[in-house]
Amino acid sequence: MEYRQLGKSGLAVSAVGLGGNTFGRYADESGTAAIIHRALDLGINFLDTADIYNRGVSEEFVGKAIKGRRGQAIVGTKAAGQMGEGPNNAGASRQHLIDGVHASLRRLDTDYIDVFQVHFPDPKTPAEETMRALDDLVSQGKIRYIGCSNYSAWQICEAQWVAQTHHLTPFVSVQPAYNLLNRGIERELIPFCKEYGIGIIPYSPLASGFLTGKYRQGQPAPEGTRGYNNQMFGRIMTDRNFEILGKLEDFAQQRGHGVGELAMAWLFAQPMVCTVIAGATKPEQVEENAKSVEWKLTPEEVQELDQVTR
Numbered sequence: 001m002e003y004r005q006l007g008k009s010g011l012a013v014s015a016v017g018l019g020g021n022t023f024g025r026y027a028d029e030s031g032t033a034a035i036i037h038r039a040l041d042l043g044i045n046f047l048d049t050a051d052i053y054n055r056g057v058s059e060e061f062v063g064k065a066i067k068g069r070r071g072q073a074i075v076g077t078k079a080a081g082q083m084g085e086g087p088n089n090a091g092a093s094r095q096h097l098i099d100g101v102h103a104s105l106r107r108l109d110t111d112y113i114d115v116f117q118v119h120f121p122d123p124k125t126p127a128e129e130t131m132r133a134l135d136d137l138v139s140q141g142k143i144r145y146i147g148c149s150n151y152s153a154w155q156i157c158e159a160q161w162v163a164q165t166h167h168l169t170p171f172v173s174v175q176p177a178y179n180l181l182n183r184g185i186e187r188e189l190i191p192f193c194k195e196y197g198i199g200i201i202p203y204s205p206l207a208s209g210f211l212t213g214k215y216r217q218g219q220p221a222p223e224g225t226r227g228y229n230n231q232m233f234g235r236i237m238t239d240r241n242f243e244i245l246g247k248l249e250d251f252a253q254q255r256g257h258g259v260g261e262l263a264m265a266w267l268f269a270q271p272m273v274c275t276v277i278a279g280a281t282k283p284e285q286v287e288e289n290a291k292s293v294e295w296k297l298t299p300e301e302v303q304e305l306d307q308v309t310r
Helices: 029-041 053-065 094-108 127-139 153-165 189-196 231-235 239-254 259-268 283-292 299-309
Strands: 003-005 012-014 016-019 046-048 074-079 113-118 143-149 171-175 276-278
Touching: 012 016, 016 029, 016 283, 029 053, 029 283, 053 094, 074 094, 094 113, 094 127, 113 127, 113 171, 127 143, 127 153, 143 153, 153 171, 153 189, 239 259, 239 299, 259 276, 259 283, 259 299
Parallel strands: 016 046, 016 276, 046 074, 074 113, 113 143, 143 171
Antiparallel strands: 003 012
């Protein structure tokens, strides 16, 4: 397995990460344990989850799976999503983040979180309140590094300015949606992260499975897939995306690979990408994801793919 530094921090994370959004939804407790154990055996150390994933069940399953192997895992979790009906059960306020960290620690059955991320920006809470709360949690040893998810460039810039001005712990990473079909972060977020050393942790690397080639134009989504009976999936299954998919499949097949491997390999070739969050519902998928890091695209190949998907 290849390891990369998480932004400007000293923390080394596996280039291939494991996403926990499927745990408790598509994988039960024993299935989750099998997936995580296989990931750790392959050298995948970054395990990503969140409190809102199946209302805490994902964190619980992760905690049970890493029991006895805690030192091998870099656990990243998140808070800010809606976790209850009360007015303070969401957001990036001091109260919700502190409560969220304590709840995540209980569910994960651990005394520290390696990378704690603010899941969504909160326009109602001042950036200083958020960053001071996170800094306190770092000082208390409950979290070790902090990051954010779904933030725009200006929102991270504001947070980093607050941290620098008040000598608080800064973000080391951001987790955005990023793949061959969704390249919007290249306009502002990637240049910002490159300039200021913020690590990028892409999620949805396979565009919800579309970039595996399991969906075919003019055919209904296969039963058991994310697109099955999912009206929202229609925004991915467009004529343009199927045209791009066809070109990507040809590109990969000519080089003896699958299109899913290509999607991952392309992300590994992008600047500031530290670890790529890939979900799995069985250990065999973890093995496929781990293998993808072996394919090193040449600059010429990256340029060719840029023309196909720009």
